[in-house]
Amino acid sequence: MNYLLSLLLALVVGSAHAQGKTELTFYYPIAVGGPLTKVIDNLVAGFEKENPNVKISSVYAGNYDDARIKALAAQKAGQPAQMSVLFSIDIYELLEQDLIVPFDDLATTAADKAWLKSFYPALMANGTYKGKVYGIPFQRSTIVMYWNKDAFKEAGLDPEKAPSNWNEMQQMAARLVKKDAGGNVTRWGVMVPSTGYAYWMFQAFARENGQDLMNAEGNRTNFAHPDVVAALEYWVNLGRKDRVMPEGTVEWGTLRQNFVEGKTAIMWHTTGNLTAVKDSAKFPFGVAMLPASKQRGSPTGGGNWYIFKKSTPAERKAAFEFIKWVTAPERAAEWSIATGYVAVSPAAYETPKLKEYVSGFPQAAVARDQLKFATPELSTFQTGRVRKALDDAIQAAITGSKSPADALKAAQAESERLLKSYK
Amino acid sequence: MRHVYGWLLLTPAAILLVAFTHYPAVATLAESFFSTGTAVRPSRFVGLDNYAALAADPVFWQVLRNNFWFALGTIPTSIALALLMALWVNGRLPARALVRMAYFTPTVLPMIAVANLWLYFYTPQIGLLDKVAAMFGAGSHNWLGSPDTVMGCLIAMTIWKEAGFFMIFYLAALQTLPPELGEAARIEGASRWYFFRRVTFPLLMPTTLFVLVNATINSFKLVDHLFILTKGGPDNASNLLLYYIYQVAFSFFDVAYAATLTVILLFMLGIFAVVQFQLIERRVHYR
Numbered sequence: 160m161n162y163l164l165s166l167l168l169a170l171v172v173g174s175a176h177a178q179g180k181t182e183l184t185f186y187y188p189i190a191v192g193g194p195l196t197k198v199i200d201n202l203v204a205g206f207e208k209e210n211p212n213v214k215i216s217s218v219y220a221g222n223y224d225d226a227r228i229k230a231l232a233a234q235k236a237g238q239p240a241q242m243s244v245l246f247s248i249d250i251y252e253l254l255e256q257d258l259i260v261p262f263d264d265l266a267t268t269a270a271d272k273a274w275l276k277s278f279y280p281a282l283m284a285n286g287t288y289k290g291k292v293y294g295i296p297f298q299r300s301t302i303v304m305y306w307n308k309d310a311f312k313e314a315g316l317d318p319e320k321a322p323s324n325w326n327e328m329q330q331m332a333a334r335l336v337k338k339d340a341g342g343n344v345t346r347w348g349v350m351v352p353s354t355g356y357a358y359w360m361f362q363a364f365a366r367e368n369g370q371d372l373m374n375a376e377g378n379r380t381n382f383a384h385p386d387v388v389a390a391l392e393y394w395v396n397l398g399r400k401d402r403v404m405p406e407g408t409v410e411w412g413t414l415r416q417n418f419v420e421g422k423t424a425i426m427w428h429t430t431g432n433l434t435a436v437k438d439s440a441k442f443p444f445g446v447a448m449l450p451a452s453k454q455r456g457s458p459t460g461g462g463n464w465y466i467f468k469k470s471t472p473a474e475r476k477a478a479f480e481f482i483k484w485v486t487a488p489e490r491a492a493e494w495s496i497a498t499g500y501v502a503v504s505p506a507a508y509e510t511p512k513l514k515e516y517v518s519g520f521p522q523a524a525v526a527r528d529q530l531k532f533a534t535p536e537l538s539t540f541q542t543g544r545v546r547k548a549l550d551d552a553i554q555a556a557i558t559g560s561k562s563p564a565d566a567l568k569a570a571q572a573e574s575e576r577l578l579k580s581y582k
Numbered sequence: 583m584r585h586v587y588g589w590l591l592l593t594p595a596a597i598l599l600v601a602f603t604h605y606p607a608v609a610t611l612a613e614s615f616f617s618t619g620t621a622v623r624p625s626r627f628v629g630l631d632n633y634a635a636l637a638a639d640p641v642f643w644q645v646l647r648n649n650f651w652f653a654l655g656t657i658p659t660s661i662a663l664a665l666l667m668a669l670w671v672n673g674r675l676p677a678r679a680l681v682r683m684a685y686f687t688p689t690v691l692p693m694i695a696v697a698n699l700w701l702y703f704y705t706p707q708i709g710l711l712d713k714v715a716a717m718f719g720a721g722s723h724n725w726l727g728s729p730d731t732v733m734g735c736l737i738a739m740t741i742w743k744e745a746g747f748f749m750i751f752y753l754a755a756l757q758t759l760p761p762e763l764g765e766a767a768r769i770e771g772a773s774r775w776y777f778f779r780r781v782t783f784p785l786l787m788p789t790t791l792f793v794l795v796n797a798t799i800n801s802f803k804l805v806d807h808l809f810i811l812t813k814g815g816p817d818n819a820s821n822l823l824l825y826y827i828y829q830v831a832f833s834f835f836d837v838a839y840a841a842t843l844t845v846i847l848l849f850m851l852g853i854f855a856v857v858q859f860q861l862i863e864r865r866v867h868y869r
Contacts, residue, residue: 228832252835255620343721345707354727354815405706407727408816413705422707543834551641554816558729 181477183215186233187244188226188462190431198497206484213477223462227252234258234469241470242478244297247285247463248538251377254288255540259465261291265479274483277504279527284375284535286463294463295482296503298494300431301457301526301533302363304450308443310335310346310424321425321447325367325393328425328450332403335424348403349425350418351394355411357553358537358546359458360427363449364390366456366534372549377539378581382549383564383571390452391563395556407558415439429460430526433499437520446522448529455532461500492516501526541577548573607848613841625838632842642843644818645826648733652822653801655737656744661793663745665786668752669778682753689747697810700739701726704811726812729819736811736820740804748793755789756782791858798854802847823847 189195196219203215220226223246230243234256245253253259266272278296286294308318314334322328332348339345351360358372365372368390373380381387398404418426419440427449428436436444449457464482466475484490488506492513495502502508508517508527517524539545552570555561561569614632619625636642671682688696703710704725712722725735759782767777805825808814814821814829824847831840 224833256835257620341719341721343716343719354813405722405724405727407724409724409727410701410705412810413701413708416705416708420708541834543829544836547829547833550815551817558727558816558819560729560817 181213181473182239183213183242183474183478183481184218184238184240185215185242185244185478186218186220186226186230186240188220188223188246190222190429190461195498198494202485202490202494205490206481209484210477210480213481215481223249231256231258234467237469239470240467241474242464242466242482244462245465247294247296247299247459247461248536248542250286250288250293250463250465251538251540251542253465254293258467258469259293260468260475261293262295262466262479263291265466265475271479271483277506278486279501279503279505279530281459281530281533281535282501282503285459285538288377294465295486297462297464297486298431298498298500299459299461299463299503300429300500301459301529302360302427302449303430303433303457303525303529304425304427304447305418305436306425306445306447307418307421307423307440308445310337310421310442313337314424318443319445321445322450323447324450325452329397329401329403332397332425333401336403344405346421347405347423349397349427350404350409350414350423351397351427352411352414353408353554353557356460357408358549359460361391361394361549361553362458362534362537363427363456364394364452366458366532367449367452367454368393369453371534372537373539377542378578380539380545380549380571380574380578382552382567382574386453388564388567391553391556391567393452394553395563398557399559408554431461431498431500433522433526434497435499437499437522444522446525448525448532455529457529457533458536459530459533460536495523499523499526501530539574539578540581541574544577545574548577610841610844610848613838614845616838618836618838628838632838635839636842636846641818641821641826645821645823648819648821649802649823651733652737652740653798655733656740656801657794657797659737660741660744661748661790661797663741664748664793665752667745667749668756669782671749672753672756685746685749687746688743689750691743693743693804693806694810696739696743697807700735700807701811704735726820727816729816732812732816732820736807739807739811740801744797744800748797751789751793752786755786759785795855795858798858799851802851 187199199217199219203217207213207215218229218240220229226243227245227249230240230245233240250259262275266275275292282296282299283292286292286296304321306321311318311331314331314337316331316334322331328349335346335348336344337346353360362372365387368386370381370384370386370390372382372387398406414423414426414428415432415436417423418428419436421442430446433446448455464486466478466482470478486503488502488504488510489512491502491504491507492510494500495507495513496516502513507513508524513523537546537549548570552561552566556563556566615627615629616625617623617628617631667685671678671685675681691699702708706712706724706727707722709725711725715721715723723731725731763781763785764777767781772780802822802824805822805828808820808822808825812820814825823843827840827843827847830836830843
């Protein structure tokens with residue numbers, strides 16, 4: 160009897176706390192539409208099935224800001240979170256708080272080192288600091304141009320040809336504007352969102368005009384360069400002078416709705432919205448790279464995997480294995496199809512699944528092709544403040560309360576003040 | 583022995599108050615004299631540096647101005663509306679419960695839900711407001727995207743949300759007023775306006791004070807809608823003090839400066855409370 164009891168006890172204890180079972184927790188954000196928590200749950204379940212001695216709990220933590228707050232609060236409170244998906248541009252903050260470890264320290268074998276090099280270089284820029292990799296790309300995006308083919312046809316434009324440069328976009332947009340009998344606009348030519356992530360959209364304009372907004376060390380910005388000012392002038396004029404975009408700021412959150420309801424013929428938006436647009440647009444639409452001025456260009460964006468310092472070697476190893484597993488070509492392909500995010504490695508685009516998807520829906524490959532023109536997302540020390548200074552400048556120019564040159568000059572002065580002690 | 587027993591009874595409440603109200607307030611004040619620490623640069627005592635930075639921060643002055651207009655826009659109107667609605671649904675009218683409920687509904691909705699709802703009222707072209715305007719041949723307006731209209735939009739939404747809540751207090755107060763007063767006034771031949779001005783309104787003064795305090799606090803406390811509607815934009819035109827504190831603390835991670843702003847907020851609310859209770863209470867008739 161006693162023997163039976165102890166056996167039972169061992170079973171119960173054993174199943175709850177198997178020998179050496181590693182438990183991991185991670186936080187992740189979602190910034191686009193669609194039932195993505197389910198996709199994440201499936202990924203986690205798939206990994207646990209293959210690795211029965213690791214147990215992972217995933218915590219959905221809202222948008223990027225919320226996820227950062229929750230993950231940092233958990234770190235401070237000593238709650239376990241060994242890894243997280245956080246904004247790729249949070250890296251300087253995480254470094255300054257000394258919270259993350261470089262992946263180079265964990266990648267010991269030759270295979271691991273090769274894995275670190277298997278991603279698109281453009282996606283690694285935001286996760287690398289002083290030659291070490293701190294962030295592994297996961298839900299990564301670029302900005303792409305969506306256009307409504309029906310609207311193009313109606314305006315007498317070739318529905319298969321998107322504008323390829325700034326002049327073309329402005330001229331096409333002017334033809335795409337539709338007005339009712341009373342002279343009120345019922346369809347705009349183009350919309351570029353200017354709330355929420357204004358700095359991100361602006362990086363695309365600046366890059367297209369040949370300028371990057373910050374240096375690789377994250378301690379200098381380039382907001383007041385004449386070409387950067389010219390980029391903002393182009394954007395501002397679309398609304399205030401050319402009248403092809405609504406005056407005032409364009410809301411990030413409702414823009415997709417505007418597009419699928421045909422209220423704008425062209426929109427710039429994250430590729431992370433691709434699947435959601437595909438599911439709700441009732442007209443044929445195209446996806447193209449952003450138009451060029453001096454060159455093509457778009458910033459990358461989105462979330463990276465980080466591993467936190469507060470973890471045991473065993474946990475770090477398990478987290479490392481999980482991140483390796485979840486970013487493997489097969490899973491990256493699935494994730495890309497479910498969301499529209501860029502699949503993070505060239506190998507993912509060679510998987511049969513993604514190959515087939517891209518051949519049936521070529522729009523899905525645009526973001527990938529654009530990666531060779533991509534620039535890392537704006538990220539510096541004091542990143543929140545620097546970003547807000549730029550956001551405010553952009554919005555001030557768009558709403559007409561300051562000229563683009565004055566607004567950007569003020570933002571540059573502010574960021575120089577903030578970054579003075581990091582040089 | 584008796585007073586020990588008394589203190590023991592007070593202990594649970596006292597612990598909660600100290601732990602969650604008094605200690606954080608004092609800690610905030612202390613923190614506002616230090617710099618924000620990171621792993622690389624530990625926090626150090628900086629005296630009044632944070633306050634000097636605050637005085638030189640144009641965004642701080644702007645959010646303060648915004649908050650002033652927001653308070654001025656929401657408080658008197660929502661109180662007047664609440665009183666009006668309460669007087670109306672206190673009278674005899676068909677389907678009274680239904681009307682009362684209709685007025686109260688906005689209050690029970692979470693602010694985030696309300697903001698999402700109103701986001702689709704205000705959205706240019708596809709929003710309700712623009713669709714109604716289009717029926718009358720008016721053009722589309724970028725309500726939340728223009729610094730001229732954004733504050734008005736927030737004020738309108740807040741009034742819609744708040745008035746029903748304050749109505750409940752007025753309604754409760756109205757029902758405690760003795761009916762004899764009305765009867766006496768009618769015998770004396772007082773007009774309804776005169777009766778309201780000289781009898782009802784003065785008797786409602788305690789409620790008005792209570793509502794006023796609440797409305798003032800709310801005008802500084804309610805920022806949930808900013809997360810959904812504007813994020814404080816465009817160019818800080820709709821930014822409010824508490825939302826700015828949130829940005830500084832959780833987006834800029836500047837805990838010390840956030841603490842400094844919080845001290846200012848606490849100080850202002852403290853002053854309001856004292857002024858309201860001291861000055862206005864003298865003119866309030868408690869029975």
